[in-house]
Amino acid sequence: MPNDCTITFRFAAPHDVETIRAIEFEAGLRFVSVGMTGIADAPPMAREVVERKIEAGEIIVALDQQATCAGFVMFEPQPMRIYVQELDVLSSHAGRRIGAALLEEVARVARERQLTQLVLSTYRDVPWNAPYYRRLGFRDLALSELDAALLARRDAHIARGLDESKRVFMRRDLV
Numbered sequence: 001m002p003n004d005c006t007i008t009f010r011f012a013a014p015h016d017v018e019t020i021r022a023i024e025f026e027a028g029l030r031f032v033s034v035g036m037t038g039i040a041d042a043p044p045m046a047r048e049v050v051e052r053k054i055e056a057g058e059i060i061v062a063l064d065q066q067a068t069c070a071g072f073v074m075f076e077p078q079p080m081r082i083y084v085q086e087l088d089v090l091s092s093h094a095g096r097r098i099g100a101a102l103l104e105e106v107a108r109v110a111r112e113r114q115l116t117q118l119v120l121s122t123y124r125d126v127p128w129n130a131p132y133y134r135r136l137g138f139r140d141l142a143l144s145e146l147d148a149a150l151l152a153r154r155d156a157h158i159a160r161g162l163d164e165s166k167r168v169f170m171r172r173d174l175v
Contacts, residue, residue, distance in 0.1 A: 007098055009105045012059035012072065017050045019069045020059065027088035034126055045086075060105045062089070062098050073102040075109075078149060081117035081171075082110045100136055107174055116175050121153065124168045138170040145169075 012020060021044035031039040053059050053074055062071045071089030075082045084106060089098045107118060120138070122129040130140070146154065150169055158164055 006065055007070065007096070007101060008063045009060055009102070010063065011057050012054045012061045014051065014054060016059075016061055016069060016072075017047055017054065020050050020061070020072050020074075021045060021047065023069065023072060023088050023090055024086065026090060030091065030128070031126070036123075036126070060102060060109075062093075062102055064093065071098045071102055073106055075106050077113065077115065078119075081115050081119050082106055082113075083153075084118055084120040087120075099132070103136060107172075110174055116173060118172045118174065119150065119169065121150075121157065121167055121169045124166055130168050130170065133170050133172075136172070138172040141169040141171055145171075 025044040028042060028044075029040050031037070050059070058076060059072055059074045061069050064070045070093040072086070073084060074086040075084050077083075084103070087099055087102060089102075103118065110116075110118060118138070119141075120133065122133060124130045130138075134140075141150075146169055154164055154169070157167065
């Protein structure tokens, strides 16, 4: 596939559920290369979760020229911002700025809704996590900058067994 292929975007539809789950699972396999086999071994999101997010209009998919779903971004609107929950691109489509373009689609949605920030939580030292998001204009948030909603999300991560000492919340202002 050439690097200059045209990518289009749309909100996910019910028929995308299994494709989204497969993309998430495949993206998780990359974590083996950084010794994070627990992520690679984890099952994809429950079908019901994906269905609910599609119904809410909170997943955008990227389609290549063959109309193959190459990646997706799942998000949650919050007061003043959109929280980016998941961003995954097929490894076969890596290096084509699809992830960056998906984030721009979410930023467009945020601006349309008069929201001023994108926020996410990710692994601090995984090359395609925090370092990648920094290149896309996100900045690390100090623990003291986390509001009640982000602290609750951090607590939920800990309850799920995530090591928050290896993670960071990040923000990109849209104004």
